[in-house]
Amino acid sequence: MTEHGDHPIVHVEYPEWVDSIVDWNCAYATDEDRMKLAIAVSRTNVECGTGGPFGAAIFEMNSGRLVSVGMNSVLRYNNCVLHGEIMAFMMANQRVGSFTLNAPNLPPHELHTSCEPCAMCLGATLWSGVQRVVYGAAREDASILSFEEGPVFPESYHYLEERGIEIVRNVLRAEARAVLELYRQKSGKIYNG
Amino acid sequence: MTEHGDHPIVHVEYPEWVDSIVDWNCAYATDEDRMKLAIAVSRTNVECGTGGPFGAAIFEMNSGRLVSVGMNSVLRYNNCVLHGEIMAFMMANQRVGSFTLNAPNLPPHELHTSCEPCAMCLGATLWSGVQRVVYGAAREDASILSFEEGPVFPESYHYLEERGIEIVRNVLRAEARAVLELYRQKSGKIYNG
Numbered sequence: 001m002t003e004h005g006d007h008p009i010v011h012v013e014y015p016e017w018v019d020s021i022v023d024w025n026c027a028y029a030t031d032e033d034r035m036k037l038a039i040a041v042s043r044t045n046v047e048c049g050t051g052g053p054f055g056a057a058i059f060e061m062n063s064g065r066l067v068s069v070g071m072n073s074v075l076r077y078n079n080c081v082l083h084g085e086i087m088a089f090m091m092a093n094q095r096v097g098s099f100t101l102n103a104p105n106l107p108p109h110e111l112h113t114s115c116e117p118c119a120m121c122l123g124a125t126l127w128s129g130v131q132r133v134v135y136g137a138a139r140e141d142a143s144i145l146s147f148e149e150g151p152v153f154p155e156s157y158h159y160l161e162e163r164g165i166e167i168v169r170n171v172l173r174a175e176a177r178a179v180l181e182l183y184r185q186k187s188g189k190i191y192n193g
Numbered sequence: 194m195t196e197h198g199d200h201p202i203v204h205v206e207y208p209e210w211v212d213s214i215v216d217w218n219c220a221y222a223t224d225e226d227r228m229k230l231a232i233a234v235s236r237t238n239v240e241c242g243t244g245g246p247f248g249a250a251i252f253e254m255n256s257g258r259l260v261s262v263g264m265n266s267v268l269r270y271n272n273c274v275l276h277g278e279i280m281a282f283m284m285a286n287q288r289v290g291s292f293t294l295n296a297p298n299l300p301p302h303e304l305h306t307s308c309e310p311c312a313m314c315l316g317a318t319l320w321s322g323v324q325r326v327v328y329g330a331a332r333e334d335a336s337i338l339s340f341e342e343g344p345v346f347p348e349s350y351h352y353l354e355e356r357g358i359e360i361v362r363n364v365l366r367a368e369a370r371a372v373l374e375l376y377r378q379k380s381g382k383i384y385n386g
Contacts, residue, residue, distance in 0.1 A: 081282055090272055
């Protein structure tokens with residue numbers, strides 16, 4: 001892929017199992033309903049061996065309409081940036097046809113993610129235009145598996161909050177953490193150790 | 194793109210102009226040679242109207258062999274995460290066939306970027322496996338155009354340095370800043386204002 005006219009191409013799709021667990025037409029009413037979906041994505045990703053134990057989903061805040069899901073795809077695509085949240089943002093951008101979910105013609109959107117976002121994904125939430133971030137398992141839960149979260153500080157969250165992004169922590173934390181534990185039991189690869 | 198079997202797909206390629214300014218077979222010997230390429234990428238991206246005023250390139254540190262370039266592609270692909278650095282990381286992963294550039298069978302790699310990385314891209318440098326980050330224009334230069342960098346603090350850089358990543362600042366800063374100025378003169382869109 002090094003010669004003129006023969007460059008690398010990045011091509012990203014959902015794994016085949018996505019429709020077996022995602023109901024695209026259901027309205028996800030509560031935070032628990034929405035987090036359950038993010039956790040189900042993380043769990044299926046582990047069970048099917050398609051990636052790390054992390055899942056995410058983006059919803060219209062008020063209607064609960066599902067816009068996208070994202071599953072960690074670092075190993076599946078040999079691509080270091082394809083965390084669950086990044087995948088969810090990219091797919092949501094594609095689906096709404098806008099580089100921001102905070103466009104004047106769009107309703108407000110929110111991210112649910114099965115685990116506290118890493119530094120990259122927390123930065124990306126700003127660019128995505130979501131107005132609310134809800135996470136399940138905490139940084140400490142991921143670090144038990146030696147997954148690193150990068151340079152995230154209390155000030156990082158303050159920065160987002162000052163820009164109007166609401167942060168909600170530890171929703172269904174035990175269920176989310178159980179998927180991390182499952183990955184550990186299966187001796188899943190720690191790709192960012 | 195909402196129905197079963199009809200999901201969004203992310204497909205990313207270089208713009209057509211890439212081979213007109215990138216010599217894939219040249220060894221880029223010095224930091225200035227390498228930064229010149231990153232800046233040329235940023236400038237051509239503006240001149241050709243393919244994205245924001247940001248360019249990046251990844252090299253093997255010792256040989257100076259070019260592995261990938263990246264140009265901001267947020268607007269071209271309606272994709273909020275496609276900053277120049279993210280594009281360079283993804284393309285480098287593809288090219289070497291590894292989710293990390295810090296694999297035992299690979300020589301050390303480094304990132305050159307025409308402007309100080311935002312929070313997302315700085316986080317991604319950790320996951321990419323590059324061992325050195327060299328930037329041109331500074332955060333303040335980008336903020337004159339109202340481009341935001343997100344939650345990056347002095348501790349963020351310390352975090353990377355503690356993990357063995359060398360940071361080199363303001364290489365060819367004036368040349369890099371001139372591309373930001375060109376974008377402003379052309380009234381380029383500020384997509385993360």
